[in-house]
Amino acid sequence: MLMISTGNKAVAAAVKQAAPSVVAAYPITPQTEIIEQIASYVAAGEVETEYIPVESEHSAMAACIGASATGVRTFTATSSHGLLYMHEMLHWAAGARLPIVMANVNRALGPGWNTWAEHTDAFSQRDTGWLQVFVGTVQEAYDATLMAFRIAEDERVLLPVMVNLDGFTLSHIMQSLETVDLGDFIPANRLPYAIDVKNPMGYGPMTGPDDYFRFRWDIERSMRDAREVIRETEEEFARRFGRKYGPAEEYRCEDAEVVVVSMGTLGKEAEVAVDILRKEGIKAGSMRLRWFRPFPDLDLKGREVVVIDRDYSFGFGGVVAASLKAKTGIECYNVIAGLGGQEVTYNDIADFVRDRRIGEEMWFGVSE
Amino acid sequence: MSTISEIPKEEYITTCTAACAGCSSSLSLRYVLKAAGPDTVLVVPACCTSVIQGMYPNTSFNVPVYNIAFAAAAACASGMSKAFRSAGKKTNVIVYAGDGGTVDIGIQALSGAFERGTDFLYICYDNEAYGNTGMQRSGATPLGAVTTTTPAGKTETKKDLDQIVAAHNPPYMATACSAYPLDLYKKVKKALSIEGPKFIHILAPCPPGWRYNSDKTIEVGKLAVKTGSWVLYEREYGKLTVSGPSRTALKKPHPIEEYIRAQGRFKKATPEIIAELQQSIEKNLARIKKEEEGIC
Numbered sequence: 001m002l003m004i005s006t007g008n009k010a011v012a013a014a015v016k017q018a019a020p021s022v023v024a025a026y027p028i029t030p031q032t033e034i035i036e037q038i039a040s041y042v043a044a045g046e047v048e049t050e051y052i053p054v055e056s057e058h059s060a061m062a063a064c065i066g067a068s069a070t071g072v073r074t075f076t077a078t079s080s081h082g083l084l085y086m087h088e089m090l091h092w093a094a095g096a097r098l099p100i101v102m103a104n105v106n107r108a109l110g111p112g113w114n115t116w117a118e119h120t121d122a123f124s125q126r127d128t129g130w131l132q133v134f135v136g137t138v139q140e141a142y143d144a145t146l147m148a149f150r151i152a153e154d155e156r157v158l159l160p161v162m163v164n165l166d167g168f169t170l171s172h173i174m175q176s177l178e179t180v181d182l183g184d185f186i187p188a189n190r191l192p193y194a195i196d197v198k199n200p201m202g203y204g205p206m207t208g209p210d211d212y213f214r215f216r217w218d219i220e221r222s223m224r225d226a227r228e229v230i231r232e233t234e235e236e237f238a239r240r241f242g243r244k245y246g247p248a249e250e251y252r253c254e255d256a257e258v259v260v261v262s263m264g265t266l267g268k269e270a271e272v273a274v275d276i277l278r279k280e281g282i283k284a285g286s287m288r289l290r291w292f293r294p295f296p297d298l299d300l301k302g303r304e305v306v307v308i309d310r311d312y313s314f315g316f317g318g319v320v321a322a323s324l325k326a327k328t329g330i331e332c333y334n335v336i337a338g339l340g341g342q343e344v345t346y347n348d349i350a351d352f353v354r355d356r357r358i359g360e361e362m363w364f365g366v367s368e
Numbered sequence: 369m370s371t372i373s374e375i376p377k378e379e380y381i382t383t384c385t386a387a388c389a390g391c392s393s394s395l396s397l398r399y400v401l402k403a404a405g406p407d408t409v410l411v412v413p414a415c416c417t418s419v420i421q422g423m424y425p426n427t428s429f430n431v432p433v434y435n436i437a438f439a440a441a442a443a444c445a446s447g448m449s450k451a452f453r454s455a456g457k458k459t460n461v462i463v464y465a466g467d468g469g470t471v472d473i474g475i476q477a478l479s480g481a482f483e484r485g486t487d488f489l490y491i492c493y494d495n496e497a498y499g500n501t502g503m504q505r506s507g508a509t510p511l512g513a514v515t516t517t518t519p520a521g522k523t524e525t526k527k528d529l530d531q532i533v534a535a536h537n538p539p540y541m542a543t544a545c546s547a548y549p550l551d552l553y554k555k556v557k558k559a560l561s562i563e564g565p566k567f568i569h570i571l572a573p574c575p576p577g578w579r580y581n582s583d584k585t586i587e588v589g590k591l592a593v594k595t596g597s598w599v600l601y602e603r604e605y606g607k608l609t610v611s612g613p614s615r616t617a618l619k620k621p622h623p624i625e626e627y628i629r630a631q632g633r634f635k636k637a638t639p640e641i642i643a644e645l646q647q648s649i650e651k652n653l654a655r656i657k658k659e660e661e662g663i664c
């Protein structure tokens with residue numbers, strides 16, 4: 001069905017179709033619309049979901065963990081400080097190998113209070129063992145949420161998945177959305193070792209170094225396997241529903257001499273910037289990085305690279321640029337832009353490319 | 369002091385804030401600060417007050433305001449109070465937190481600070497929902513009220529925060545309501561004259577959340593008290609005294625319908641729910657009467 005939707009409502013629509021048994025959530029701007037929408041589906045009897053209006057995000061994730069451990073499908077959504085307040089439980093969810101799906105509406109962190117887009121919230125959860133995907137359109141928010149359930153619940157993965165969408169610039173904007181007839185795209189959730197009173201087991205007891213070490217390795221093994229599961233899932237999605245996704249969305253990259261790497265909605269601005277630059281004779285391309293964990297292999301050999309980081313690791317550098325460099329050895333021009341919702345237009349991005357100084361870092365709009 | 373005209377003329381909130389028209393939580397804060405005076409720091413978790421104070425580099429408040437994460441107000445105030453006292457300063461440390469930041473996400477920090485005997489005043493202004501994020505239910509939302517996460521009306525009853533606080537045996541705790549500023553003013557004055565953890569719970573009607581016209585904000589607060597939905601009292605060292613405005617309600621409360629009909633948020637409340645609300649008022653009034661008489 002074709003409709004007009006906000007990013008938040010698109011996520012809620014996907015959740016409704018995936019029909020988790022339990023949703024436990026806590027409101028926070030700009031995520032609130034997702035859970036309000038789900039609460040209204042539940043109240044109207046449009047979906048058979050138990051909705052738990054918990055008293056904090058720590059409890060939201062803890063409730064999802066408790067529910068998921070019994071083998072049912074679970075979902076939550078949060079943003080910014082909510083995500084940070086969950087941090088302990090995020091490690092727990094991944095360590096307990098629970099396929100929880102969460103939407104995180106990317107927002108800056110206080111102080112001062114700022115509800116606009118930034119990616120530092122999600123990147124701060126980098127090492128929790130969650131898979132993380134970043135989307136750029138309302139349609140993709142919907143599609144990625146559906147795929148997240150299938151990927152998380154695949155027995156080769158059994159790790160939680162976070163779907164990230166930019167606060168306001170995606171969560172609250174209206175674009176067209178085509179919903180799908182889901183069919184059996186997401187198979188029934190079959191969690192091995194779900195709690196079963198007929199087969200009593202201890203979950204997460206004291207564990208010595210050797211076993212603990214093996215459990216950690218098992219998380220990483222699944223993260224590596226997840227690449228294949230993601231590929232298969234995205235291919236199957238394209239086969240059934242016609243929309244193609246991959247580790248990054250490439251735009252005019254084939255013959256590009258300079259490539260802009262970015263994430264989220266800035267990646268869509270970058271595409272416009274590429275068109276502008278091409279008209280000037282600059283062979284530019286855009287690569288919008290979609291998956292952050294597991295981190296994909298990107299083919300950037302032989303090109304100049306401009307990385308836009310809507311985040312920062314203080315005392316080190318932009319997180320995306322640093323990750324790319326660590327993975328590929330590539331030196332880039334690292335632009336730090338858009339923190340706290342700072343406006344970054346396609347013209348600004350075109351300027352970043354025109355003025356690139358490979359090997360340097362530039363804070364957009366700050367002159368020293 | 370017996371009339372409102374005796375309240376100091378000094379203002380600690382400018383006439384221009386980001387509050388909604390008819391916001392009674394900011395009105396309450398105005399009187400809180402008049403009572404507290406300039407040697408005061410406000411500690412504010414995420415809530416409407418984070419918005420009301422204005423946007424950097426401006427502020428509408430004329431005392432230092434320390435903004436802190438949603439769950440953390442009472443713990444932050446613990447540190448601040450200890451630091452002031454260790455430096456020999458008597459500065460008032462006042463938490464001004466919403467109901468969500470108090471009864472839900474912040475209750476652990478609140479309990480800890482009270483158990484440790486922290487010298488501070490914790491004020492919960494209760495608009496019975498999450499105002500900042502657009503009126504989702506909180507643990508303090510009453511039965512039957514529509515919020516954006518309880519579109520059919522809340523199915524659970526309001527959490528009894530005051531009983532929880534009372535279980536910590538603070539030297540002073542009180543309830544207040546924005547419609548009775550003189551009563552509020554006096555309670556803040558008294559609280560700040562006592563050492564240790566003090567608590568004031570203000571019912572703060574909220575026009576957009578409770579769905580009534582902003583010019584009715586005092587009327588709705590008065591109806592809460594007249595119907596006994598909200599009882600004004602103070603408990604000093606465990607001794608409860610019902611405050612003047614609630615004396616009549618204690619004897620003969622107006623029917624709850626008067627309060628409920630003045631607000632849009634109860635429009636889905638069934639006669640059964642209204643009866644349940646009425647019963648809980650009667651139970652509560654009886655309990656308070658007994659406690660005041662010393663029979664409990």
Ligand SMILES: Cc1ncc(C[n+]2csc(CCOP(=O)(O)OP(=O)(O)O)c2C)c(N)n1
Nearest residue numbers: 081414415416438466467468469498499500
């Ligand atoms: C950890 C965390 N979760 C959620 C939020 C979002 N948030 C900010 S204020 C608020 C509601 C506050 O409600 P209440 O305490 O009742 O104060 P009010 O807004 O009604 O004044 C919420 C959910 C946040 N800032 N931090």
Ligand code: SF4
Nearest residue numbers: 387388391416499574
């Ligand atoms: S939502 Fe209610 S409490 Fe918040 S500023 Fe508006 S009137 Fe005041």
Ligand SMILES: [Mg+2]
Nearest residue numbers: 466467497499
């Ligand atoms: Mg509130």
